[in-house]
Amino acid sequence: MVEEKEVVSEVAKPTKIAVIRCDIVSEACPGVGCFKAFNERKVHFENYDENAEMIAFFTCGGCSGRRVHRLLKVLKKHEPDVVHLSSCMLMEGFYPKCPNLDTIRKTIQKAGIEIVEGTHH
Numbered sequence: 001m002v003e004e005k006e007v008v009s010e011v012a013k014p015t016k017i018a019v020i021r022c023d024i025v026s027e028a029c030p031g032v033g034c035f036k037a038f039n040e041r042k043v044h045f046e047n048y049d050e051n052a053e054m055i056a057f058f059t060c061g062g063c064s065g066r067r068v069h070r071l072l073k074v075l076k077k078h079e080p081d082v083v084h085l086s087s088c089m090l091m092e093g094f095y096p097k098c099p100n101l102d103t104i105r106k107t108i109q110k111a112g113i114e115i116v117e118g119t120h121h
Contacts, residue, residue, distance in 0.1 A: 011051075012049070012051055013051075014051040014052055014053045015048055015049075015051070015052040015053070015081045015082065016052075016053055016055045016078065016079060016080045016081050016082075017038070017045075017048070017052060017053065017054050017055065017080070017081065017082050017083075017084060018054075018055060018056035018057070018058070018075055018080045018082070018083045018084070018113075019031075019034055019038075019054065019056070019057045019058075019083070019084045019086055019119060020058060020059070020060055020068060020083060020084070020085055020086060020089070020104065020108075021034070021057070021058070021059050021060070021086035021088060021089065022059065022060060022086065022088045022089050022095065022096075022098060023059040023060050023061055023062040023063075023067075024062070024063075024095075024096065025086075025088040025089075025095050026059045029088065031057060033087070033119065033120040033121075034057070034084075034086055034087070034119040034120055035054070035057075036120065037119055037120035038052075038054050038119070042120070043118065043119065043120050043121070044084060044087075044116055044117075044118040044119050044120070045084075045119070055075075055078055055080060056071075056075055056078070056080065058071055060089070060098075060100070060104060063099060063100055064100050064103070065098075065100040065103055065104045065107070068104050068107050068108070069107050072107065072108065072111045072113070073111075076111060076113075080113055081113075081114065082113065082114040082115070082116055083108050083113050083114070083115055083116070084115075084116045084117075084118065084119050085101070085104070085105070085115065085116070085117050085118065086118075086119045087118050087119045087120050087121035089101060089104075090117055090118060090121075091121060
């Protein structure tokens with residue numbers, strides 16, 4: 001009689017991604033570039049596999065970035081692995097440069113979440 005062994009395949013835990021974007025820019029940008037880059041795994045999303053999940057996409061809440069701390073606190077319950085700072089927060093020229101970028105970075109670091117700078121540019 002041949003003994004049957006149960007084969008258990010390990011499924012990799014998906015990388016959980018959140019994106020913080022500029023509140024001012026959100027009035028003119030629906031976020032299509034960020035989602036397209038994520039869905040196609042391009043630019044700043046190219047290192048993620050097909051199991052990665054976008055679990056949150058939110059604005060900073062306006063200058064001073066007031067919403068970031070509060071939303072990260074809620075987000076932590078969903079175990080995010082990484083927060084992307086959207087390209088619009090980092091660029092100068094077409095969009096205004098974020099005057100609160102350092103404070104937002106520190107808030108994310110204090111929450112213990114990895115930061116990736118950029119989405120689709």
